[in-house]
Amino acid sequence: MRFVFAGLFSLILALPAAAAVDVQQVRSPSGIDAWLVESHDIPFVALEIRFKGGASLDAPGKRGAINLMTGLLEEGAGALNAREFATARDALAASFGFDVNDDALSVSAKFLTENRDAAIDLLHQALVAPRFDPDAIERVRGQIAMAIRSEATDPGKIAGRKFNAMAFGDHPYGTSENGTLDSLAALTRDDILSAKDSVIARDRLYVAAVGDITADDLGQLLDRLFAGLPATGAAMPGPADYQLHGGVTVVPFDTPQSVAVFGQPGIDQDNPDFFAAYVLNAVLGSGGFSSRLMREVREKRGLTYGVYSYLYPMDHAALILGQVASGNGRIAEAIEVIRAEWQQAQAQGITETELEAVKTYLTGAYPLRFDGNGNIADILVGMQLQGKGVDYLVHRNDMINAVTLEDVSRVAARLLNAEALHFVVVGKPEGLSSTN
Incomplete structure (x- = not known):
């Protein structure tokens, strides 16, 4: 995960050992479920969100679209371009992280209690109204292309990619979530918009929160944060049949x-x-x-x-x-x-x-x-x-x-x-x- 962790957050104390963690199961007014551990010692909340399915939901012929889309979620949203979004986030002493693998898209957020509403509003914009500006698309596309080229010179990465390709063939597990240089270059803004709706949807949503927030407040927060998301996303891929022999x-x-x-x-x-x-x-x-x-x-x-x-x-x-x-x-x-x-x-x-x-x-x-x-x-x-x-x-x-x-x-x-x-x-x- 890519976190920019403000210095204040390094002071956060650990909760008790696992057996002493008191987990509450919360349901928001609109029916969103979450797990919560309240800890009011420090005015800070950590929020972890998962959208099940991840990069394995790439449409046929569009491998790498969900990964590219994920990299763009922090590159501007709503009325804010990429620089303005980063400035607003930093002014709140908040951190957002977006990552994806073949099974889940991950969103991580950390924010102070006093800035909670503003931080949630900003994150909501990233999830519901990312801009996908042309300059941001090309910038992130270039970063991913650089990663693909780098992996092509790394023996460990080459071995892993080859093993997956032989093991899983045409299933998404058989190819890199980055896509190839050719598939990445061919992705359009419309492909990125479709990728977002495929995976960022309420029917595959999982949430956990830890910190200075009550169950009632968390329920209200969830409804604000996820308002406007599609009800359903793309169908999950089928089983990945293992095709390798000794x-x-x-x-x-x-x-x-x-x-x-x-x-x-x-x-x-x-x-x-x-x-x-x-x-x-x-x-x-x-x-x-x-x-x-x-x-x-x-x-x-x-x-x-x-x-x-x-x-x-x-x-x-x-x-x-x-x-x-x-x-x-x-x-x-x-x-x-x-x-x-x-x-x-x-x-x-x-x-x-x-x-x-x-x-x-x-x-x-x-x-x-x-x-x-x-x-x-x-x-x-x-x-x-x-x-x-x-x-x-x-x-x-x-x-x-x-x-x-x-x-x-x-x-x-x-x-x-x-x-x-x-x-x-x-x-x-x-x-x-x-x-x-």
């Missing part, structure tokens, strides 16, 4: 170090076995220097500075992904070790010692995420998007602690598949060639 794809690139992105099908976040899979992956690949992959690939063999894996549940697909970088002469060995560790975890699960250590880490680290109004609001809106209830905050650590060694072994045997792992390697790897 193997290796080499993308030649002149660099002394190869980068590999690897993955296989994963597990949905609402699956009853998700927490067992989460614990499993924490031991296998996401636990920093304590993870098996780091120990075997880096510490024992010195093949890389870093290797990791993570669960990646999206709205329309779920993956287990990872990344490693190594010298061209050693990347083949790094891949061999990763496959071996995957196979061992699949066959044997983890140990009791590993299970207890990772439980201690995961449950102890969780409250540390609640270290400010903005972070709490972000967590709450994310919970709503995932379909979780407010009691998740209280019971999340209990669900981690409830995972047994037998659960992890069962899930490892079912979920992990070393033969299904596909590695996209960008560089000049020695001893590796594409298998497909």
Whole structure:
């Protein structure tokens, strides 16, 4: 997220640990739902808004339109051009952030209580009446084009894009939300207007607020903020069928170090076995220097500075992904070790010692995420998007602690598949060639 955070806001204190966060479910007079945590110690409010669907709602042939539109939301609205809008926002000591991925468009706002009404009016204009002035369109289009060109020289980005394209084909997940240079150049102002109505609509709206505001005041604020939005947006895309099989794809690139992105099908976040899979992956690949992959690939063999894996549940697909970088002469060995560790975890699960250590880490680290109004609001809106209830905050650590060694072994045997792992390697790897 792109935030310009006024210096005063750095003084905001963290709320209590997760279990002590009192979440109210608020419904505005017009029927907009939101979650609220009141905290009146400091005259400040953090607001997190999500519009479900995100850049995956790009119309056919218009890839990159929603991303371009998102970048223009702070480039002038209503009677204010881009410079006037920025001046008005800064005069209020407010900050607005706009971002998008394939599953959601995010809006973040932070403002002082004394400027709340004016800040909301300004944000309302950005959501309802963005100007999309020609000069702003060309300026932001140029920034995105620069990012596309930069990504074309980044081995990690190249590997990720290639993996997605092979995994998801024609589904929006298969292409970058930036679009291509050609698709970006072809977008018109009418395309941008259509993109806005596709995603910024009330039927896909999620809101969380934390700070110096009451439930009644929040309800009134929501109706003012979202007045005039379309009732419905574009239809959600269908499932993203995973199309990759195990193997290796080499993308030649002149660099002394190869980068590999690897993955296989994963597990949905609402699956009853998700927490067992989460614990499993924490031991296998996401636990920093304590993870098996780091120990075997880096510490024992010195093949890389870093290797990791993570669960990646999206709205329309779920993956287990990872990344490693190594010298061209050693990347083949790094891949061999990763496959071996995957196979061992699949066959044997983890140990009791590993299970207890990772439980201690995961449950102890969780409250540390609640270290400010903005972070709490972000967590709450994310919970709503995932379909979780407010009691998740209280019971999340209990669900981690409830995972047994037998659960992890069962899930490892079912979920992990070393033969299904596909590695996209960008560089000049020695001893590796594409298998497909």
